[in-house]
Amino acid sequence: MPLARIDLCAGKPDAYRRRLADIVYESMLDTLNAPRDDQFQVIAQHAPGDVIANPTYLGIQRSSDVVFIQLFLLAGRSVAQKKAFYETVAETLHCELGVRREDVFIGLVEVTRENWSFGNGLAQYVTE
Amino acid sequence: MPLARIDLCAGKPDAYRRRLADIVYESMLDTLNAPRDDQFQVIAQHAPGDVIANPTYLGIQRSSDVVFIQLFLLAGRSVAQKKAFYETVAETLHCELGVRREDVFIGLVEVTRENWSFGNGLAQYVTE
Amino acid sequence: MPLARIDLCAGKPDAYRRRLADIVYESMLDTLNAPRDDQFQVIAQHAPGDVIANPTYLGIQRSSDVVFIQLFLLAGRSVAQKKAFYETVAETLHCELGVRREDVFIGLVEVTRENWSFGNGLAQYVTE
Numbered sequence: 001m002p003l004a005r006i007d008l009c010a011g012k013p014d015a016y017r018r019r020l021a022d023i024v025y026e027s028m029l030d031t032l033n034a035p036r037d038d039q040f041q042v043i044a045q046h047a048p049g050d051v052i053a054n055p056t057y058l059g060i061q062r063s064s065d066v067v068f069i070q071l072f073l074l075a076g077r078s079v080a081q082k083k084a085f086y087e088t089v090a091e092t093l094h095c096e097l098g099v100r101r102e103d104v105f106i107g108l109v110e111v112t113r114e115n116w117s118f119g120n121g122l123a124q125y126v127t128e
Numbered sequence: 129m130p131l132a133r134i135d136l137c138a139g140k141p142d143a144y145r146r147r148l149a150d151i152v153y154e155s156m157l158d159t160l161n162a163p164r165d166d167q168f169q170v171i172a173q174h175a176p177g178d179v180i181a182n183p184t185y186l187g188i189q190r191s192s193d194v195v196f197i198q199l200f201l202l203a204g205r206s207v208a209q210k211k212a213f214y215e216t217v218a219e220t221l222h223c224e225l226g227v228r229r230e231d232v233f234i235g236l237v238e239v240t241r242e243n244w245s246f247g248n249g250l251a252q253y254v255t256e
Numbered sequence: 257m258p259l260a261r262i263d264l265c266a267g268k269p270d271a272y273r274r275r276l277a278d279i280v281y282e283s284m285l286d287t288l289n290a291p292r293d294d295q296f297q298v299i300a301q302h303a304p305g306d307v308i309a310n311p312t313y314l315g316i317q318r319s320s321d322v323v324f325i326q327l328f329l330l331a332g333r334s335v336a337q338k339k340a341f342y343e344t345v346a347e348t349l350h351c352e353l354g355v356r357r358e359d360v361f362i363g364l365v366e367v368t369r370e371n372w373s374f375g376n377g378l379a380q381y382v383t384e
Contacts, residue, residue, distance in 0.1 A: 003326065003363050007170045014305050021308055037313040040361060042263045042324055043306035049142055050171035052149055057165040060247040068170055070131065070200070072326070072363055079242045083251050090249030101248045105168060107131050107200055108243035114335045115364035119316040120357045121346030123339050135298045177270055178299035180277055185293040188375040196298055198259065198328070207370045211379050218377030229376045233296060235259050235328055236371035 001116075002028065002073035003040050009064065010045035016097060017043050023092045024069055031084035032077050040118075053105060066103040067093070074125070075110035082108065129244075130156065130201035131168050137192065138173035144225060145171050151220045152197055159212035160205050168246075181233060194231040195221070202253075203238035210236065257372075258284065258329035259296050265320065266301035272353060273299050279348045280325055287340035288333050296374075309361060322359040323349070330381070331366035338364065 004024050008017075021041045028034035053066040069089065077085075086106050093099035113125040132152050136145075149169045156162035181194040197217065205213075214234050221227035241253040260280050264273075277297045284290035309322040325345065333341075342362050349355035369381045 003324065003361075007172075014303075018305060018308075035313075037310045039308060039310040039313070040324070041308040042300075042302065043308070044170075044172060044300060044302060045306070046170065046172060047142075049146060050173070052146075052167060052169040052171070054165045054167040057163075057167070058246050058252050062247060068131065068168070072365060079251070079254060082242050083254070086245035086251055087249040090245070090247075104245070104247060104249065105131075106245040107239070109200060109237060109239055109365060110243070111363070111365055114338050115366070117342035117346070117360070117362040118314050119318060119346075119360060121343040121360065123335070123342055124314050126335060126339070135300075172298075172300060174298065174300060175270075177274060178301070180274075180295060180297040180299070182293045182295040185291075185295070186374050186380050190375060196259065196296070207379070207382060210370050211382070214373035214379055215377040218373070218375075232373070232375060232377065233259075234373040235367070237328060237365060237367055238371070 001034050001038050002071050004042070005068075005070040006041060006043045007046060007051060007068040007070075008043070008066075009048055009051050019097060020067065020093065020099075023096060024089060027085055027088040027092060031088050032073070032081055053103075060102045062102050063100060065100065066105060067099060069104070069106045070109065071106070072109045072111060074113060129162050129166050130199050131170070132200075133196075133198040134169060134171045135174060135179060135196040135198075136171070136194075137176055137179050147225060148195065148221065151224060152217060155213055155216040155220060159216050160201070160209055181231075188230045190230050191228060193228065194233060195227060197232070197234045198237065199234070200237045200239060202241060257290050257294050258327050259298070260328075261324075261326040262297060262299045263302060263307060263324040263326075264299070264322075265304055265307050275353060276323065276349065276355075279352060280345060283341055283344040283348060287344050288329070288337055309359075316358045318358050319356060321356065322361060323355060325360070325362045326365065327362070328365045328367060330369060
């Protein structure tokens with residue numbers, strides 16, 4: 001269902017980055033009705049200064065530890081599901097990894113069913 | 129409103145990359161009616177050869193210094209606004225940073241209002 | 257027409273990465289009716305562990321050598337064209353580069369005509 005892109009500054013330990021990715025995946029299971037094992041993610045680490053988040057937009061105080069999470073997913077989730085996803089990701093990242101809630105930026109991009117191939121050159125979500 | 133991804137070959141100074149990102153942001157203010165301070169950008173630096181742009185497509189002579197700018201933004205901008213954005217970005221990058229106008233590649237991806245969380249686990253653009 | 261993002265673990269030779277990108281482009285020509293020379297691609301190399309693909313989702317056995325291919329393209333291709341693209345990419349990557357067919361993940365994101373600028377600050381696909 002989704003491809004997640006996670007962008008952050010380089011320097012976090014391997015275990016931190018992996019747990020971060022797992023939290024994004026588990027939040028999808030809990031709130032977006034994602035199928036179990038549907039975890040496809042790319043973490044990109046960047047030079048200091050290459051991850052730019054305005055420090056005050058909408059009254060939210062962001063730091064240089066901001067994390068960008070971008071999810072490309074099947075269209076069809078409700079606004080309530082999306083809101084639950086944002087809340088769960090931010091809350092869990094904060095509680096488990098100490099990420100400031102203010103530093104969790106999330107963007108969704110929705111696509112159709114036939115726009116995915118999960119391997120073997122097939123369009124697994126196309127049923128006709 | 130937007131998340132910008134800027135991809136270029138590694139090796140440009142910090143100040144160059146930052147000014148490039150700022151020019152993209154300022155062009156959004158000037159042409160796309162973006163809110164002030166709405167600057168969220170990821171710059172990714174790549175190995176030589178990993179940024180591939182055909183050197184002649186549509187009769188435009190591109191060099192290896194090509195810059196890819198991809199903007200994920202709220203749907204709703206007019207064609208005229210988009211055209212003004214392209215022109216302003218290319219012109220300003222050229223005048224201020226010496227980027228060849230031919231080397232400015234821009235792609236937009238539009239999404240809906242509820243697809244953004246700017247921090248704190250909330251969907252700030254959802255009003256209901 | 258498209259911007260392709262190719263994500264894989266660092267460590268593959270330059271010639272491998274370039275051929276991989278060329279195969280994606282050639283498959284677009286063969287199956288998606290893409291115009292000749294329309295090759296715009298960004299290859300991003302990542303640390304081990306930063307390219308995450310579930311090893312069994314949908315019964316497909318994936319390895320750590322998975323390749324993510326994400327195509328941002330003009331809307332309008334048929335389901336049959338998309339299926340042919342997936343099959344051609346996976347088959348050719350396998351035959352020419354030895355990529356396991358199971359390790360080829362593809363996602364498409366479709367956009368409109370006025371969302372591209374191929375250089376010079378112009379919207380080349382807008383005709384009015």
